[in-house]
Amino acid sequence: xxxxxxxxxxxxxxxxxxxxxxxxxxxxxxxxxxxxxxxxxxxxxxxxxxxxxxxxxxxxxxxxxxxxxxxxxxxxxxxxxxxxxxxxxxxxxxxxxxxxxxxxxxxxxxxxxxxxxxxxxxxxxxxxxxxxxxxxxxxxxxxxxxxxxxxxxxxxxxxxxxxxxxxxxxxxxxxxxxxxxxxxxxxxxxxxxxxxxxxxxxxxxxxxxxxxxxxxxxxxxxxxxxxxxxxxxxxxxxxxxxxxxxxxxxxxxxxxxxxxxxxxxxxxxxxxxxxxxxxxxxxxxxxxxxxxxxxxxxxxxxxxxxxxxxxxxxxxxxxxxxxxxxxxxxxxxxxxxxxxxxxxxxxxxxxxxxxxxxxxxxxxxxxxxxxxxxxxxxxxxxxxxxxxxxxx
Numbered sequence: 001x002x003x004x005x006x007x008x009x010x011x012x013x014x015x016x017x018x019x020x021x022x023x024x025x026x027x028x029x030x031x032x033x034x035x036x037x038x039x040x041x042x043x044x045x046x047x048x049x050x051x052x053x054x055x056x057x058x059x060x061x062x063x064x065x066x067x068x069x070x071x072x073x074x075x076x077x078x079x080x081x082x083x084x085x086x087x088x089x090x091x092x093x094x095x096x097x098x099x100x101x102x103x104x105x106x107x108x109x110x111x112x113x114x115x116x117x118x119x120x121x122x123x124x125x126x127x128x129x130x131x132x133x134x135x136x137x138x139x140x141x142x143x144x145x146x147x148x149x150x151x152x153x154x155x156x157x158x159x160x161x162x163x164x165x166x167x168x169x170x171x172x173x174x175x176x177x178x179x180x181x182x183x184x185x186x187x188x189x190x191x192x193x194x195x196x197x198x199x200x201x202x203x204x205x206x207x208x209x210x211x212x213x214x215x216x217x218x219x220x221x222x223x224x225x226x227x228x229x230x231x232x233x234x235x236x237x238x239x240x241x242x243x244x245x246x247x248x249x250x251x252x253x254x255x256x257x258x259x260x261x262x263x264x265x266x267x268x269x270x271x272x273x274x275x276x277x278x279x280x281x282x283x284x285x286x287x288x289x290x291x292x293x294x295x296x297x298x299x300x301x302x303x304x305x306x307x308x309x310x311x312x313x314x315x316x317x318x319x320x321x322x323x324x325x326x327x328x329x330x331x332x333x334x335x336x337x338x339x340x341x342x343x344x345x346x347x348x349x350x351x352x353x354x355x356x357x358x359x360x361x362x363x364x365x366x367x368x369x370x371x372x373x374x375x376x377x378x379x380x381x382x383x384x385x386x387x388x389x390x391x392x
Contacts, residue, residue: 003037022353029056032374034358042353043382046360047371050195050227050335053254053296055371061257061295068291077285087290090297091263094236095229096245099271101264102285106226106252107141109262112279113189113222113248114145116266118165120220120273121186132222133180133188135171137197140189140224149189152197172206181213187220187248192238192332195227198363199330199337207242220247220270226262230254231300231372233333234310241332254372256292300372309334309372312379316368319383325390336368340390348389357385 001009007025025037032055035041047053054061068083075081088100101112114132121129134140138151147155148163156162167185170176171194181188188210194200214221223246228238230251235241237249247270252262260283266273299305313333320329320338330337340348345361352359360367366386370379 007037022350024353024358031055031057032371032378040356042356042358043378043385044358045368045370045374045382045386046358047254047369048258049360050232050253050369052258053230053232053372054257054299055373058257058295058299058373060299061292064291064295065259065288068288072287074283074286074288077280077282081285081287081290083287083290083294084285087293087297088285090294092265094297094301095249095251095265097249097265098268099266101266101274101279101281102290103262103264103281104260104283104286104289105141105262106224106250107143107146107262108281108284109226109250109252109264110140110146110149110189110222110224111143112262112264112274113224113250114149114187115279116248116264116270116273117187117189117220117222119278120270123273124218129184129186130165131167131184131186132165133167133169133177133185135190135194136168137171137194137200138168138189138191138224139194139196171200172203174206174209177206177209178213181217181219183217185217185219187222188214189222189224190246191224191226191228192242193228193233193335195335195367196362198365199335199367201330201332202242204242207244211244222246223249225249226252227369228332228335230296231306231309231333232335232369234306234313235333236300236306238332255296256289257296259286259289259292261286261289261293305372312370312374312376315376315379316383319387323387323390330365334368334370334372334374337362338366338368339364340366343390348386351389352386355385355389357382359386 004025026034027037028035118130134149134151136151140146140149149166151168167180223239247267249265255261317329320326327339327341345366348366349359
């Protein structure tokens with residue numbers, strides 16, 4: 001039994017089996033490559049499902065996190081910290097929002113958004129205006145509320161009863177939106193690119209219709225940018241591609257470079273909705289996570305960084321479209337979905353693992369979420385492996 005197998009056996013003896021894991025036990029990582037327990041190296045085009053935004057153990061990020069660990073690792077949110085204040089200020093300035101609530105995950109950020117939207121409506125209009133429209137094929141998290149919000153029937157099982165108050169509209173179907181956006185609705189919640197739903201990008205006219213109809217009815221727009229935000233699409237927020245700014249935007253994944261964090265950003269209209277005692281999080285705004293977040297923001301805000309992300313995205317699309325097995329390429333920026341003609345995405349991901357490449361899947365597609373810092377050489381080498389698998 002090799003070291004990988006020993007770790008996996010020990011792991012499976014004690015960890016709940018709620019994931020379909022690949023047979024890889026990671027030991028360490030540096031840059032955009034990781035190494036397993038037996039010393040095999042992998043190029044990572046998944047970045048922990050978009051979370052290791054600066055790759056593994058980026059030097060400046062690690063220095064910032066380690067310095068914070070040695071200064072103050074946690075404090076109750078009954079008190080203040082400079083690092084949380086500084087991160088909140090820079091995040092709000094970068095994203096263009098008034099205020100932020102910090103949690104620990106995307107699901108928590110979306111829970112906060114749901115509560116904020118319902119309280120905004122309750123405070124202004126009273127009971128009965130609590131429904132939230134979400135899109136078919138959306139994914140918003142695994143808590144009971146965010147599962148209920150998720151527009152995929154496959155997730156609506158086992159955990160009955162699910163929460164009421166969520167209405168699904170077909171993505172890019174303006175007539176369906178108009179029919180269901182009635183006086184019981186307080187918010188419309190969207191992903192500009194449906195990641196888990198298949199890397200599907202919303203159409204501009206549909207996004208415009210959402211914002212225009214919601215503005216007429218004082219219905220909030222919530223943008224779930226858990227996967228698309230923090231530079232993933234070549235702009236800080238995916239909404240910037242559409243020229244739109246949601247009332248509430250949720251972030252997580254890459255926001256702190258690999259340390260658990262979620263953020264719910266609110267505009268002026270929503271920033272005063274949550275008052276003392278209406279929401280909270282013991283670990284939200286943890287100093288270590290905020291230090292990691294500051295390092296991420298410093299890098300993303302550096303000159304030319306997001307332009308380079310967009311260039312890499314263009315290179316990926318151009319190369320993949322040369323492959324005879326590729327039916328289409330969807331997504332935005334370094335959020336890529338690859339539809340195949342004959343092969344199964346799961347089989348491709350397994351073979352890629354065998355050859356030292358980490359990729360993801362979404363529905364029937366191969367999915368790529370490389371670190372934003374991936375080098376041109378690493379990207380070329382990773383795509384070469386993937387193309388060889390696809391062309392066989």
